[in-house]
Amino acid sequence: MEEKLYITFLESPVGWLKLTSDSVFLLSVEFKDAQKPSDNDLPGILIKTKKQLTEYFEGKREEFQLKLKPKGTEFQQKVWNLVQKVSFGETTSYLDIAKKSGSEKNTRAVGLANGKNPIPIVIPCHRIIGSNGKLTGYAGGIERKRWLLRHELILSKNTHLLF
Known part of the structure; x- marks a missing residue:
């Protein structure tokens, strides 16, 4: 069975960011021109990602502490x-x-x-x-x-x- 994916958006100085995760890992960050509907019930990883990206853009964070699972060769x-x-x-x-x-x-x-x-x-x-x-x-x-x-x-x- 495929794990559920969660999506949310974050407005940033470089445009909208679409954040996708499963219940544990951040899977992607995509640059978007506009916000679309987001999941209401977000897993902890997306809440943490939004917080850390906001801190990064505010100049309060230099390193991310997030569980990542990028798909690639x-x-x-x-x-x-x-x-x-x-x-x-x-x-x-x-x-x-x-x-x-x-x-x-x-x-x-x-x-x-x-x-x-x-x-x-x-x-x-x-x-x-x-x-x-x-x-x-x-x-x-x-x-x-x-x-x-x-x-x-x-x-x-x-x-x-x-x-």
Whole structure:
């Protein structure tokens, strides 16, 4: 029997976020243009996710403590685990992640895996940039990526890295 999925929305500075979970794990965060109906009876994981995302956007949280279950291939899971190690206010390149994943030739594959990240912001794929320091693609749009990076860089006082 398939476990019930729960959905809620959170208004944020980067637009509406659609949050999906099962009864225990956060499964996805999606950027949306508008709010749609939400489940009324939310499990603890979605209540906790909304609270921690709100704290993040208010500048009161740098790390998330949430149970995650992103769906993806073994390689994607490896990339997302490496991406989660990039600290608040820091950035790293697709090449660095590729090297850590086993081969610097995997740069394109890392970019594709990053783009398939089902839990953006919490798994901070916005912190991955080109080796030349340029912002490159972001599934949520480059303006959202720029906003998230500026938000973190200003709060972490790494203003020399502003985009």
